[in-house]
Amino acid sequence: MDPPNDFEALTKAFSGFGVDEDLMVSILGKWHSEHLESFRKRTPKFFLEDERLFERWDDHHIACLTKEFPRFKDIVVQWIMHPWERDARLVHEAITKGPQAYGLLIEIACTRSSEELLGARKAYQSLFDQSIEDVASRLEGIERKLLVALVSSYRYEGSRVNEGTARLEATTLAIAVKNVDKKNPIEDDGIVRILTTRSKLHLKAVVKYYKEIYGKNIDEDLDTLMSLKETLQCLCNPQAYFSKVLNDAFKDDADENTKEALTRVIVTQSNVDMKEIIEEFDKQYKVPLTQKIEDVALGNYKDFLVSLIRRVA
Amino acid sequence: MATLRLPDVVPSPTQDSERLRVALQGWGVDQEVIIWILGHRNAVQRKKIKETYQQHFKESIIHCLQSALSGVLGKAIAYWMEEPPERDAKLVEKTLKRGKAGITQLQVIVEIACASSPNHLMAVRQAYCSLFDCSLEEAITSKVSSSLQKLLLGLVSSYRYDRELVDLNVAKSDAAKLHEAIEMKQLDRDEVMWILSTRNFFQLRATFEHYKQNYQVPIYQAIMSSGSDDLRSLLRVVILCIDAPEKHFAEVIRASLSGHRTDFHSLARAILARVEIDMMKIKEEYFNMNKISLDDAVVRKTSGGYKDFLMTLIGARI
Numbered sequence: 001m002d003p004p005n006d007f008e009a010l011t012k013a014f015s016g017f018g019v020d021e022d023l024m025v026s027i028l029g030k031w032h033s034e035h036l037e038s039f040r041k042r043t044p045k046f047f048l049e050d051e052r053l054f055e056r057w058d059d060h061h062i063a064c065l066t067k068e069f070p071r072f073k074d075i076v077v078q079w080i081m082h083p084w085e086r087d088a089r090l091v092h093e094a095i096t097k098g099p100q101a102y103g104l105l106i107e108i109a110c111t112r113s114s115e116e117l118l119g120a121r122k123a124y125q126s127l128f129d130q131s132i133e134d135v136a137s138r139l140e141g142i143e144r145k146l147l148v149a150l151v152s153s154y155r156y157e158g159s160r161v162n163e164g165t166a167r168l169e170a171t172t173l174a175i176a177v178k179n180v181d182k183k184n185p186i187e188d189d190g191i192v193r194i195l196t197t198r199s200k201l202h203l204k205a206v207v208k209y210y211k212e213i214y215g216k217n218i219d220e221d222l223d224t225l226m227s228l229k230e231t232l233q234c235l236c237n238p239q240a241y242f243s244k245v246l247n248d249a250f251k252d253d254a255d256e257n258t259k260e261a262l263t264r265v266i267v268t269q270s271n272v273d274m275k276e277i278i279e280e281f282d283k284q285y286k287v288p289l290t291q292k293i294e295d296v297a298l299g300n301y302k303d304f305l306v307s308l309i310r311r312v313a
Numbered sequence: 314m315a316t317l318r319l320p321d322v323v324p325s326p327t328q329d330s331e332r333l334r335v336a337l338q339g340w341g342v343d344q345e346v347i348i349w350i351l352g353h354r355n356a357v358q359r360k361k362i363k364e365t366y367q368q369h370f371k372e373s374i375i376h377c378l379q380s381a382l383s384g385v386l387g388k389a390i391a392y393w394m395e396e397p398p399e400r401d402a403k404l405v406e407k408t409l410k411r412g413k414a415g416i417t418q419l420q421v422i423v424e425i426a427c428a429s430s431p432n433h434l435m436a437v438r439q440a441y442c443s444l445f446d447c448s449l450e451e452a453i454t455s456k457v458s459s460s461l462q463k464l465l466l467g468l469v470s471s472y473r474y475d476r477e478l479v480d481l482n483v484a485k486s487d488a489a490k491l492h493e494a495i496e497m498k499q500l501d502r503d504e505v506m507w508i509l510s511t512r513n514f515f516q517l518r519a520t521f522e523h524y525k526q527n528y529q530v531p532i533y534q535a536i537m538s539s540g541s542d543d544l545r546s547l548l549r550v551v552i553l554c555i556d557a558p559e560k561h562f563a564e565v566i567r568a569s570l571s572g573h574r575t576d577f578h579s580l581a582r583a584i585l586a587r588v589e590i591d592m593m594k595i596k597e598e599y600f601n602m603n604k605i606s607l608d609d610a611v612v613r614k615t616s617g618g619y620k621d622f623l624m625t626l627i628g629a630r631i
Contacts, residue, residue: 118435131471133507133510137507154450197466198451
C-alpha cells in the first residue's frame with residue numbers, strides 16, 4: 001500500500017468520463033478505516049471540512065459521480081438498443097429539454113438516412129403515442145418551422161441532381177442571407193423548403209455553387225444563424241459536424257449535455273460513418289480520436305468506447 | 314365497408330394465373346373471365362396472381378392485360394392490378410405533369426394524404442422516389458402554385474399517429490386557432506397547416522366536431538363562407554377527406570358522371586381506390602345526394618366491359 005500514489009491514482013479514477021472500476025476495487029478494497037480517513041483528509045478536491053468536525057463529501061462531486069458511474073451502463077444499453085428506439089428516445093429527450101437541445105433534433109433529422117428517420121418516427125409513435133411532427137409543431141421558438149419540416153422529410157437518395165435548380169437555389173440562399181436584417185431566413189418558407197425537401201446530394205451542389213458564385217463557404221455567411229448552419233453541415237458534411245461535437249465534449253468546461261455526445265456519437269455512428277469521422281477528427285484537431293479517449297475516459301466506459309472504434313479503424 | 318366480393322373458396326394464384334392466361338391468349342380475349350376473376354380478388358390476392366403469372370409465363374400480367382384489353386377497360390384493369398403505392402405515385406406524377414394543376418387535379422394528392430392510412434401515404438412517398446428520381450415534395454414544389462404549396466407539402470410530409478387518441482383540450486385549442494385564422498382570413502398561417510397535417514385523424518375529427526358545437530357552423534362551411542379562392546377550395550377537400558371521405562368520393566363520382574362526357578379516368582380512380590375501403594358508405598352518400606343509386610348511374614353512363622368491371626367491383630353484378 002502506497003498512500004500518496006494511491007491517493008493520486010484514486011483521485012484520477014474518479015475524474016474523467018466514466019470511472020476506473022478496477023483501480024477502485026484494487027485500492028479501496030484493501031483499505032481500512034484509517035486509510036479512508038487519511039484519504040478524506042488529504043483530498044480537498046472531493047472533501048470539505050465540516051464545522052462539526054468531519055470530512056464531508058462535496059455535493060458537487062457526488063453529483064458528478066452520479067453521472068460518471070452510469071456512463072458504462074448508458075453506453076451498453078444504447079449500443080444494444082434498436083437504432084429506431086435509440087433515435088426516438090433521443091428526439092424525446094431533446095424535445096423535453098427545450099431550445100438548448102434543438103441541435104440534437106437537427107442532428108437526428110439530418111444525419112440519418114430517409115429510412116432511418118422514418119424508423120425513428122415509427123418508434124416514437126410506439127413509445128410516446130404521438131407523431132414527432134405533432135409534438136414539434138407545438139415547440140417554442142422561431143426554429144419551429146424548420147424543425148417540423150426537418151423531422152417530416154423523406155429525401156430522395158439517388159444520384160440525380162438538377163444543376164440548374166441547385167445554382168438557382170444557391171442564389172436564393174445568398175439573397176436571404178443578405179437580407180437577414182429584414183427577415184430571418186429560418187422563417188422563410190422558401191429557404192426552409194430548400195433545406196428540408198432537397199436531397200443531400202442536391203444540397204452539396206447548392207453549397208458548391210454558392211462557393212463558385214460568391215467566393216465564400218456558405219457556413220461563413222451563416223455564422224449568426226446557428227440552426228441553419230448546423231442543418232447544412234449535418235446534411236452536407238456530417239463527419240465534420242460529428243468531429244466538432246466530439247471535440248466539444250472533450251473540452252474542460254463542457255456541460256453534461258455536451259459530454260453525453262461522446263457516448264451518443266460513438267454509438268450512433270459506429271456502424272455508419274465512424275471511419276470518416278476518425279479521419280476528420282485527426283485532420284481537424286491533430287490528435288487521434290482513440291488517443292483523446294484514452295486520455296480522458298476511464299474504466300469499462302473507456303474500454304467499451306475504444307473497442308467500438310477499433311472495430312472500424 | 315367494402316363492396317368487393319370474394320368467392321367462398323378462393324382458387325390458388327396458380328389456378329387464377331392459368332385461367333387468365335387462357336382468357337388472354339385464346340381466340341378473342343375473354344373479357345368476362347378476366348373481369349370475373351380479377352373483379353373478385355383483394356389486393357393481397359391480386360399481388361400473388363401478379364407474381365405467380367410472372368414466374369410461370371415470364372411476362373408481366375399488367376402488360377398482357379393492357380395489350381389485350383383496349384380503351385378504358387384496359388386502363389381500368391391495369392390500374393386495378395398495380396400495387397397501390399406505385400399506382401398512386403404514378404397518378405400523382407401524371408396529375409402534376411399535366412401542368413396548371415387546379416383543385417380538381419390536386420385533390421388527388423389530398424385524397425392520398427388525408428383519406429388513406431399514414432402507412433399508405435409513406436409507401437407512396439417511397440414509391441415516388443424510386444420511380445421518378447425525386448421526392449414527392451420536390452415534385453409538388455416545382456409544379457404547384459405557391460399559394461397551395463405549403464398546405465400540400467405539409468399534408469404529404471406527415472406520418473400521423475394511427476391510433477384513436479384524442480385530447481379534448483387540444484381539440485378545443487385547435488378549434489379556436491382555426492376559428493381565428495378563418496375570421497382573420499389568414500388561412501395560409503403555418504398553424505393551420507400544422508394542425509391539419511400533424512394531428513392524428515381521430516384528433517382532427519374531434520376538433521371539427523368541437524368547432525361545429527362551439528361556432529354553430531361546420532368548419533368547412535365557415536371556410537367557404539369566408540371567401541373563395543383555391544386555398545379555401547383545397548381546404549374544404551382536406552376537411553372532407555379527413556372527416557367524411559365518403560362524401561368527397563361521392564362528389565368525385567357524381568362529377569365524373571355528370572356532363573355530356575363521362576370522365577372515365579376519374580370514375581375508375583375513385584371507385585377502384587375505395588372498393589376495398591368504404592364503397593358501401595359512398596353508395597349511400599351518392600344516393601342521398603342524387604336520389605339515384607350509383608348502380609343505376611353507372612349503368613346509364615357507361616357500357617361494355619368497362620361497365621361490367623365497375624359493376625362487379627361495386628357489388629352490383631355477381
